[in-house]
Amino acid sequence: MVEGKGIHKSFGDLEVLKGIDVTIESGEIVSILGASGAGKTTLLQILGSLDKPTQGEVYMDGKAIHKLSENQLARFRNKHIGFVFQFHQLLPEFTAMENCLLPAYIGGVSKREADKKATELLGFLGLSHRLEHKPAELSGGEKQRVAVARALINDPLVIFADEPSGNLDSKNQEELMGLFVSLRDQFHQTFVIVTHDEHLALKSDRTIQMVDGVIVSNDL
Template sequence: MILKANNIFKSYGDLEILKGVSISVKKGEIVSIVGASGAGKSTLLHIIGTLDKPDKGTVVIENQEVFALSEKNIADFRNRHIGFVFQFHHLLPEFTALENVCIPGFIAGTDRKVVEQRGMELLETLGVAHRAQHKPAAMSGGEQQRVSVARALINNPTLVLADEPSGNLDSENATALHQLFFDLRDKLQQTFIIVTHNEDLARISDRTIHMRDGLIY
């Protein structure tokens, strides 16, 4: 297993969000997490991605118990091992597509030429190499989301975590993005955990995890 999250609890004040959730994922698997708003899906994803800490429980990624690390080492582990795709892209408006893609690679300390070459290769793979020197405002929503996927992949992460990645796209672009995840899995053996309300994506995933009231059922 590439990921094992065991007995995860999380509360904010008196509000209990996660009530003992466990999940394991194999390399190359595409797993969708579905459920109503407030079920705890995004909170679980953020904890798996080390963006938030559980009150109780463990998260092991590639045999590393991530919350046993120092804050600095957690940040370094996250940058190297976890890629994120969000609903609203979160591209930096002052940078070009290529620069946005390369930022995690620069943070990791990888040689600039190596990062830029991989960034261009990813943009080519994702069909947006012609947008490499364009800033986000000059790109469509579908193009911006493909750039954000390239950014998530720049450091060859162990896991890609996607939170409603097609929620801001029309049906045609959403379908294309979903197919892209499977193409990347087949080509790069990439592993995806996707929080989604999109029934079509959940249906074609390798596995669907249903959440309700902070629990998996």
């Protein structure tokens, strides 16, 4: 469902990715594990269309996303890809409900349909009582769940999560990973998660280990 072929990425003379071949199947939770500097975030950004490879090909649901223009990529990303980041990236002036709604409004979803979907998602994530609260009024775990709801609002093919538990305590880390598993089980949602936490990575369906820009293991 997501496939990278011969992915190289260089920044000047520094080669960060050195020929990556990777496939993510629909409904999988896959963790990309590695130390700082291994290239895992760069790989996630390329697979998620936030960056383009210096060399190589990226396909999502059979579509060659490495060939799309910036405008085409923006539309594709909005409709088919969700992102969850370590520091949530919520807009501080907006409520939990409004933050969740933004991708739907950008994608042209009607207000009635978007409001219904956002209310259902936030309710499923245990945030029905926090809809009108702004990020400063939410705990770290609550903010991350709002970010997950925002990532899900347009029914994406895949959610890319970059160190999503890195700013959470151990209890909220466990709850977040449990949430990903529930979403996989109930909605067949696909997740690609970058992490340096081996304990959390072991809860995935599969772990891809990276060292110095190459994949050294791909546990099935």
